[in-house]
Amino acid sequence: MTRMAEGLLAAHLAGKGWSFGFDRAVRRAGACHHAERRITLSRHLAARADEDEVRQVLLHEVAHALAGHRAAHGPRWRARAEAIGYTGSRLHDHPIAEDRATWIGSCPAGHEHRRFRRPSREVSCGLCSRRFSRASLITWRSAESSRG
Numbered sequence: 001m002t003r004m005a006e007g008l009l010a011a012h013l014a015g016k017g018w019s020f021g022f023d024r025a026v027r028r029a030g031a032c033h034h035a036e037r038r039i040t041l042s043r044h045l046a047a048r049a050d051e052d053e054v055r056q057v058l059l060h061e062v063a064h065a066l067a068g069h070r071a072a073h074g075p076r077w078r079a080r081a082e083a084i085g086y087t088g089s090r091l092h093d094h095p096i097a098e099d100r101a102t103w104i105g106s107c108p109a110g111h112e113h114r115r116f117r118r119p120s121r122e123v124s125c126g127l128c129s130r131r132f133s134r135a136s137l138i139t140w141r142s143a144e145s146s147r148g
């Protein structure tokens, strides 16, 4: 399994700094950790699924890596996934997703910012204003519900 996974990463994500590993997830098959550039596969899945199923799970996650975090399961992700051979197996849905960037903020102009913790003070957008500006306050939301 590891060899196949590493082969897929080499084929589609070569030179982009992505790595592969296993995780202990029970409720989802795979995950794409954008902040860490890491694709993981459930050990539980690897132990019971056949190679074609595992390949599909990996392609699903590789497509997330290619499409970017914000694409979620939208058309951009779908196009990438189909281009690399993802057909949509029964393992398509993975309800949980971990992304270590827990908080996503956006300013009124739409610039996106990420933090591992919710900032304790008000933060204004450094792209909009070099000094603190109430007009450019960033509002934060938890990214815990984002897809992996």
Ligand SMILES: [Zn+2]
Pocket: 107, 108, 109, 110, 111, 125, 126, 127, 128, 129, 136
């Ligand atoms: Zn801004």
Ligand SMILES: [Zn+2]
Pocket: 060, 064, 073, 094, 147, 148
């Ligand atoms: Zn997904």
